[in-house]
Amino acid sequence: MSHSQLQTPYFMIDEAKLIQNLETAKKLKELSGVKLVLALKCFSTWGVFDIIKPYLDGTTSSGPYEVKLGHETFGGETHAYSVGYTAQDVLEVADIADKLIFNSQSQLAHYRHLVEGKASLGLRLNPGVSVAGQDLANPARKYSRLGVQAAHIDAQVFDALDGVMFHMNCENKSADSFVALLDSISEQFGQYLDKMQWVSLGGGVFFTWPGYELEKLAAALKAFAEKHGVQLYLEPGEAIITKTTDLVVTVVDIVENEKKTAIVDSATEAHRLDTLIYDEPASILEATDGAPHHYVIGSCSCLAGDQFCETQFAEPLQIGQRLHILDSAGYTMVKLNWFNGIKMPSIYCQRSSGEVVKLNEFGYADFKRSLSQWSV
Numbered sequence: 001m002s003h004s005q006l007q008t009p010y011f012m013i014d015e016a017k018l019i020q021n022l023e024t025a026k027k028l029k030e031l032s033g034v035k036l037v038l039a040l041k042c043f044s045t046w047g048v049f050d051i052i053k054p055y056l057d058g059t060t061s062s063g064p065y066e067v068k069l070g071h072e073t074f075g076g077e078t079h080a081y082s083v084g085y086t087a088q089d090v091l092e093v094a095d096i097a098d099k100l101i102f103n104s105q106s107q108l109a110h111y112r113h114l115v116e117g118k119a120s121l122g123l124r125l126n127p128g129v130s131v132a133g134q135d136l137a138n139p140a141r142k143y144s145r146l147g148v149q150a151a152h153i154d155a156q157v158f159d160a161l162d163g164v165m166f167h168m169n170c171e172n173k174s175a176d177s178f179v180a181l182l183d184s185i186s187e188q189f190g191q192y193l194d195k196m197q198w199v200s201l202g203g204g205v206f207f208t209w210p211g212y213e214l215e216k217l218a219a220a221l222k223a224f225a226e227k228h229g230v231q232l233y234l235e236p237g238e239a240i241i242t243k244t245t246d247l248v249v250t251v252v253d254i255v256e257n258e259k260k261t262a263i264v265d266s267a268t269e270a271h272r273l274d275t276l277i278y279d280e281p282a283s284i285l286e287a288t289d290g291a292p293h294h295y296v297i298g299s300c301s302c303l304a305g306d307q308f309c310e311t312q313f314a315e316p317l318q319i320g321q322r323l324h325i326l327d328s329a330g331y332t333m334v335k336l337n338w339f340n341g342i343k344m345p346s347i348y349c350q351r352s353s354g355e356v357v358k359l360n361e362f363g364y365a366d367f368k369r370s371l372s373q374w375s376v
């Protein structure tokens, strides 16, 4: 099937690019001894898990259904974490999770008896330091509810814990700043870590970014693991899936109101939500910075400010023309929604052989069912 025959909007995951990231992950594991679990919150399109499985050790989750999905479709180690579990959630996930990590000492006290003898028990700690560009995504932000701060720790809880989890990075491209965070963790929590079997350092370490100092990261992880006698984990999401996937759209109209806007058959609010939430403009494959034809790439939703980006093209855009919105895998497919009844993008994978495989498609029946199954 050639790409031009596919109906837009659609996501195209490129296997060769995915493998490139996974090879870097493999190198990091070999150099450092760290284990890597895929953060399903970022990417859980299980149709390509067969490509990822040989490289990573398992999955980590942020809610009960992700635990089940990881266990069913990925295998390996299944880590379960949630900011807030119900008793029912804990009962459901304890049987299938290898590690169950609570967010607070109160959740741990309430539910540990449901986990004992089943999963390895963990607690999230909050180091109070972080590398995160935006406050919204900063786990160490003021009044953070994510994990236990050093000052609030009841030292006795560590007597019956197997491990702890920290997560304090968001798209951190600097090995030096990550090493500084590790030093701070060692200093604040070292006495507790020495009693643990495992420590997860969370996600947000952008070790697949071009030029990332992988050896420096690996050496620091190795030294930390040896110092505290623990098995280390990282929970990468974005680092695994970065720059692997285009969201392909069609220009359906061009309007002008001081600026030209090309309206496409997709919307950030429905199909690429983080563009909107974090106000981070998308990049378009066909665009050329500084070229003469300036356009807003606007969405077809009703939200006035819903746009992908403003950019320039060498030639005027035409109605019917396709555009490739780059780097559209992380935190996109997991957040798709039916706002405005806009057609949901299909999902494809371009295999390294060139073959295009359909992983998902959606229709009116999916839209209708998402709204009600039964009427009054």
Ligand SMILES: Cc1ncc(COP(=O)(O)O)c(C=O)c1O
Binding pocket: 039, 041, 042, 167, 169, 170, 171, 202, 203, 204, 205, 235, 236, 237, 238, 239
């Ligand atoms: C606890 C935890 N682990 C892992 C991740 C994955 O982060 P990333 O996709 O930036 O690597 C996140 C992201 O929010 C997280 O909250």
